[in-house]
Structures are given as C-alpha cells and as structure tokens.
Amino acid sequence: MGDDGAAGTVFRCGDQRTRHSMITGSRACRCFHGRHEPPTTAYLGHRIHSGGFGQTARTTEPWCSSPSDEGPERLPDVGTQAAHGTCLQPTRRRRWVLWLAPLSCPLLHRGWALVTIDRFTVSSYTGAFMEDVTLYPRVRQDDAGPIEGKESASATPYGGQDVTNEGEWNSLEYRTTGSLFRAPSPKFYSLCESLNHRYSGRFPGGVLCAETETDIVEALAWCKKNKMRIVPRGGGHSYAGFSTAQDGLLVDTSKMRGVQVDVHAQTVTVGPGVRNSEVFQALQGTNLLLPGGRCPAVGVAGLVLGGGIGLATRQLGLTCDSLISTRVATSVGETLVCSSDQNYDLFWACRGGAGGNFGFNTSFTFRLHPVDTVTVYDLSWDWKEASTVLGSIAKLIDDETYKKVISCQFGLRTRGARVYAQGIFFGSAADARKALTVVTAAAKPNFEFVEERKIWPAMSYFYVEAGSDPYLSKSIVSNSALSEDTIQALVDDMNSWKERSVDSFASVSFFAMGGQDAEVSPTATAFVHRNAHFIVSMTAYWADSDSDSVSNANCEWLRSLYSKLSYRLGGAAFQNFPDPELVDWWTAYYGENYSRLVAIKNKYDPSRLFEYAQSIGNYPRV
Template sequence: MNCQGLTGKVILPCDAEYNCARQEYNEAINKCPLAICYCRNIQDIVNAVLWSERQGIQVRIRSGGHHYEGYSVGTDKLVIDTSCMNGIKVNSEDDTVEVQAGTRLMHLYKTLYNSGYTFPGGTCPTVGISGLVLGGGIGLSTRYLGLTTDSLIEAQMVDASGNLLTANNCHNVKLFWALRGAGGGNFGVMTSYKFHLKKINKVTLIRLKWDNKSARLGFLQAWQEWLRNLDPRISAFGRIYKPGPLLFGFFYGYPEEARQLLEPFLSIPGITYENIEYVDFIDAVKIIGALYPLREAFKATGRFIERQLSYCELEKIIDLIEAAPTEDNSFIGLYSLGGAVRAMKTDSTAFFYRQANYIMGISSSWESEAAAPVVEEWVASGFKYIYTLSVGSYVNFPYNNLPNYECAYYGEHIEELRSIKKEYDPHNVFEFPQSIKTVYCG
C-alpha cells in the first residue's frame, strides 16, 4: 500500500502501536483496518479523504471510539481518527464554545466548568463529542437543557470531495438539520462544533439504590408514572439489576425540592443508599463518570418508549432481568426524555423521537470470552421483547441485528435524510453497515 499523500500520524499493521490503535472502547470489537490515520488538523482530514478515493479504499470515521457495534473501525478500511484534534475555545462574550471533533466529554466538562458553564452531554467521561452530538446526546441535563445536539449552533465538515463546509441556520441549512441526530459517519468528517452555553455551576446530584429484588417492579411503575408530569429541571437514568434497582440524576435546583420530586422513589421500601446533595457541577459529572470502566467487552442497545406499559408488560421486564446472565453487570437501563426534548418540534432537527417518554436499554458485559454467547443471547431475547413495546431505536445505542434500521433510527425523517445524503455524499463514500443509503434498498 502506498501511503504517499496521507498525512498526520499513520499507524500500519506492522507498527507496534497497531493493536492498541485499532481497539475500540468495546473490547468485543475486533477489526483490522489497513491503516489508522490520526489527523492533527483539517488538512490531514482532507488528505485522508482524497487519498482513500485515489486508492479505492473505504473509510471509517472515529473520534471517541465508543460506537457500541464498532462502526468507527473496519477491517481493510482506512480509519480517519480525529481524537488528536481536541482544542476547546470558550467565548464568554456570547456564551459559546468551539470544540474540535476529537474532544472527549470529561475534557469538555472540565474546561467549561472552569469558565462557569454547565453542558448537556452524556454520562461516560471518555465518550467523544462527535458521536454523541451527531446522534442526539442524552444525559442528566437533557430534560432541562435539551439534547446535546439542541445546543449546537454550527458545525464544520470535510465532505467527500475534500471541501470544508460550514453548516448552520444560514449555510448548508439542510445539512445542519441532518447532522443533528443523523450525522454520525453519514455525510462527511466533522472537524469542529460550536455550541451555545448556559452559566450554571451547581446541581443537586441524586443517587438512590435498593439491594432488594422486591423493589424492582415498584421502581418500574414509579418511573413511568413519575415521567408523566415531571419538572423539566430533573433528568435521571435508572438501572434495574437482578439484585435491585438504582437511580441517578441531576436536579437544577436545591436538594429540598429534589427530595419532594423524588418522593415516588423514596417511598419504595428497602432503599439501601440515598444521596441527594448540592454539589459543583463538575463533581457531579465526575461521580457519575466513575460508574464506567475504562474499557469493557459488552453488548447493549436501546429503544424509545412512548406509552405507559401495562402491569403485565412490566412484570415481563422483571422476568427478563431475572433471566440475566450476571448479577452485577447485566441491567435494563432507563434514560429519561421529555421536558426540553419534547418542547422542540419533531422536524426541528433530524432526531425523530422527541415525543418519547424515555429510552429503555438492555446491557451486559463479560470478562471471559467464553461468556460472550450467553450474554449476547440474553441481550437478543431482551431486545426482541423491548422491540414490541417501543417505537424506534436510538442511533447512539445501535444494534447490528436491528430490522429496517433506517426507519428504526430516523422514523419519518429517513426520506429527507436520504435526499441530503445524495446531495452531500452522492457516491456513498461514507458508508458503514448501518449508514444512510443513497438508494432505498428495502
């Protein structure tokens, strides 16, 4: 392979760093790219896109490397990796920030906190801003501040011809719409983003836990009732494990009020850990971030729930948990939506499922390779059941075996997205197993 014209730091299979460089966050992913190009600036990205076209080699785009199914790498592909481009420029005059595409969340949270700002990102500290914002972005500020993508006011992208484009509400308007919810890997290589910010530096951190199996059903009932009419200043994630449920969240207000809002949970018997305290935003982010391992082998996915589930359906979820392969790392996840997400019109961005009440996820991980098939089987059977309760899939919680993935991720927005794909990537240069197709394939 002739690497002439490829700039930045290029790692080839013969290099000592190759095995480390090809590794995604999900250790179950095992792909062998032809080369990994760590771009240091926009010109390196342009060169990589043009080089791949000359060589007839397909590309994959990577930033934080947290794609559940590993679509940011690929065997025999060129990986265009932006993780070295992680500059952040805060502008306090107009409450905005410019963030390079390879920035990871904790770096962003810390920088913004130092200037007095909160940020509606996700919970895992090493997730990349790119995958997060391009797929929507859900976290513990979502119901108050919207999806991560709802704070985006501008983005820059290198297209398939190597041109640098700016997308905002005045330029490349359709592209800007598409990037907010359907941008991950589909239209070009993003180089930077501009977000508007809110000045807040304290939140009430919420952590509740029950080591009690009999709390699980009551927790599920409380969760869906709770979200019906909930104060948008509170957002939460729930997890139901075999031994019992837990809840964590942020409230943009004081603990006394949070406590009142949490009454439906606090009254569930058997609570073993309760922490509701007013802390610096950055401390809240760090405490929640500590829940995530540095890396793990896992299988997970998640679907949007729009309706109240019946008692019988909730019981079946509990049966599913009871059948989980492990106690500590298999769970049904709940991710609150509504509030500021629902307040925006469905067609305001490509993110389609704004009416959903929450996402229900299923997740499990393993340490020994031998356990992988059992875990994957449990996730597959759980997915099958959750599918019947739900209306669509969150593109940032993707699943290889998802039927009709384009409609599942993008709902009625798919045809508009397809026409934008044809306009910006007519030769389908940016293709991966679940990319938006230029032609409907059925």
C-alpha cells in the first residue's frame, strides 16, 4: 500500500517492495510483509528515548523508499551523532523516509514514527500498527518549510534557540518552587505536546510547572531579563497551537488548580490551571451555575479570556460577562487586581481580548447564577432532512419568544448523527416540546430525547472530551440569519465530502447567540461580537497515521467550504476558535475594539514578552 505525498512514496508493511529499518534501542531488524528478520548492524544519527533518554540508535544500512517509485535505496553515510539535535544531512538534496519502531515514548501513543529526511530537515509523526516510538531531531529553520497538514517547527526541538546560558536556567529553577523541565527530559516532551497534533513539534527552551503566583512573577522577571518570550498554558486546547511554545519559556499551570466556592456570596474563585471539570465538580450539589463550555478538559482561563460560549450563553451571557475580578501579573513587574473598580482598562481587555496577550492571569473570580430545573433536549435526523431541519432551527433561534430561554447547538457531520440539534431549555419539558414543535413538525427526528433535570445533571449530559488527532478548524461569527441559499450551499458542500481514510471526517456546528449575550454593547468589553446571530465552527479531521495526501485534501476541502460560507455570512471570526490561516485576523476577532486593545497591550506589556502569531499588536504593528 503506498501513500503518495509531495516527497515521493512511503511503503508500509504489507507492500511487496517494503523493507523498513526498525530501530529498537541498539538493535535493528528488517520487516518483510510484517515479519521480523534477525537484527543487522545499524546506523542512524538520532538520539532516541527508550526507557531513558540518551541512547543512540546506529545502523549501517537502513532501508528506505526513494523519492521515486524505484524501491528502497541505502541512506548515505552521514557521520556519527555529535551533540543532541544534530541533523541528518544526506549528500544529495532529496528526501528519504524511514519507519522506526518500537520504543517507549512520552508523546506518541501506539504508533509508527515516519521520519522524513531532506538536506536539512528531519520531522516525525505517528502512524499505526506498532508500539510506542519517538525521536527528537533537529529542524533547521532556513530549510525546513511547512509540511501541509502538519505545522513544521521553526527551530530545534531541543529547546529552541537557546538565548540563555545554563547558569541562567539554573537561576530560574533556584528562584521558583515549581519544577523546571528541559530537553532531554522525557517529561519535557510530554508537557510540550499540543492537543491538536497538527502542531506537534513545537518545543520551548524550557517548561516551568508553576505552583504559586510567585513562581509566575519570578518567571516573568527572568524572561524579561533574558529577553525571552513567555507562554502561559492552562488547558492547552488552543485550536491553533498557540498554547504550545516554539522557543521561549512555557509556563504550565496544571498544578495551580484551586477552586473556592462561596455559596452565600454566590461566587467562585479559580486558579489559572483550573479546567471546566474542576468547576463542575465543585458546584455539584448546588443550584449555582457558571456559564461555560461543555468540554471538561478545557481551561477556564482560556475560555473566559476569549469570551466563553456554552450551553447557557443565551440565558446568562458569556463566561466573561460573569467575571467579577482577575489578578494579572504583568511584564513590568506588577501584580494587579483588575475589576470594575480597579485597573478597569485591563479588566476590559481580559473579557474577550484572548489569552496570552497582556499579562499572566493568576486567578479569576466569577459571579454564579442560581438555576434549578431545566430541560435537556437532543435530536437527530436522517441526512435527507438536512435542509429542512436547518431552516426550521434558523426560525426557532430567531424567535424573540425563545432567545433567552433556549440554547441550541446544531449542525451537520459526515458521520454518526449527521443532522443534529441539542441544548438546554430553561423551563419545563412540556414547554420545551412546544418550542421545539417548529422543528420536529417540519421533519420527524429519528432520535428524540427531552427530559427535565437539575442543572448539573443537565450540564453533564453534554460533556464531551476533545480529541487529540490533527485537525484544521475555521470559524465565522455571523450577524445575519441563516438563509435558505446558505443552507443549501452548505448541504451541497457536505455532500461533496470524501472519506479519504477511516479516521477522516468533517463537522459544521452552529452556536446560537443573540440572547443575554446581546444585551451588552460591543464596546463594553473586548468581546465585540455582541450582534451575532450565531457562531459557526467548521472542522476537518484526520489521524496521525494518515498520509499527507489525506490531510492536504481534507484541508483544501475545508478552505473551500470556508470561502463559500464567509462570502455569504461575513468575515468575522471567534477568537476562541483561532485560525492561523486567517489573513485579517485582528479585524475578524476584535473589530472596532482592536486599537484600544493595542493601547492596553503597549501599556502593560511594552517589552512584548507575551507574543505569538496572532497576539495583540503583533500585526499590524502599532
């Protein structure tokens, strides 16, 4: 079986032409049609991890497929492994591929590692069928170039461009109570892994697992002294991999997960590493709700800083609308309490200005909302009803009677429940069924669940864990209603989807807006999208093991769909669904609020320690 990619053909076990060098510590064997032959002498200039980092696999005649379809060739002699991070440099400018397996690996899970080698570049990703494997190659920025479907690292994965000496790293470790990890520690690599595997391969200079606010303050001072970027990480769920650093210092807050609930005051205070699941657990048994997302592993910090939408947005507003105060450690050496009474400009920016822009938020205090019994609904239909169902849901969410009563996430998928609508009705089951009649009468569901529940059992019905396979996602924030023409164009495009692998699929999800969230002025907080009818998220998925041809085709399909829908619905986008391909992102995310956000950025982060591809002020430079 061949996987046709830009660099030539990759042959897997089962192909008659396949001979793969399989490296296991200091041993190697060749694989013919899935059968292992005795080990041969081996040479390969990579450091690999097998129980402990630092072993060097060596082969003299590793077999690989050539850039053409001529069958396996020998890899040129590239010399010995010198320091960690040394490139393989074939004598000719061409690509080679090797299959390596199996080793113990902190990053990859039960898969092959495909190594693509050109004159300056080595990159890897997982495949299928074998045990764990990893290798940590050096990638040269001057010749690496992006690989379609998988973001390419721009510098060495051994910690990025080291701008500090070992003494400085030691001083950071001495000044903080949290643990500091650097390559080649296996823990370092596991902490760097991106949830979206499209951005695997980004490695910072080090990872500090902060335990206290003081750790964060010390890290900021250290980064400022050493002119190094700092990247906060809570849940690590950035669609674009922005919570995974390339170079700089990654500060992991997973140990700062305290949750304090004040039932009488109806508030909750959380640390920067708290996930939705910890808030859910702390509020179980109460009738108090924090409007938030449905994914338990998502970090509350990223959720609120980008606005925050969920199952109660139309009833109770965005997550950021319930924010009372937040503590922010800044690059100028201050730790500030930000609220409606203190440092209001920064408080304004922290409600929709997105994370990692102005400072390091070390805690958040939210107002909770008393909610008793609600009604859960979950409906799905046959694909043939797609156009009818979307049209009837569009009428329901625009009905003034229900804008602050019913939440709704609806959409289309290429597999499973392909046409669906689900949400919470803030009222009785009888009233919920009455409201849903406009949809169920238009097309009879093949699955229908409507049930009254207490608020937290109702919320738990919708919990969904995010996957970790690679994907590309795009979003549109639309201020207009969903028209019949747009619906038909969407259905036609979904019909054009081709499943190019068993793990490929696509989804388009609509999040109804226009309720309590719209009662706030677009300039009252940094979240500008207050006139939205809905937010649409469109995503194409594939597997780590899929070939470049699969990922390329899936991405191109999604780009085409986005182009058609954005032409009809507008170019605004949701900052919590970041799209690294978005050209005019500052306008799409922030609209008229962007210039004010830049001014606040310049005030609180003049040295620009907080900077990434789509950070405030990064472009256009102001």
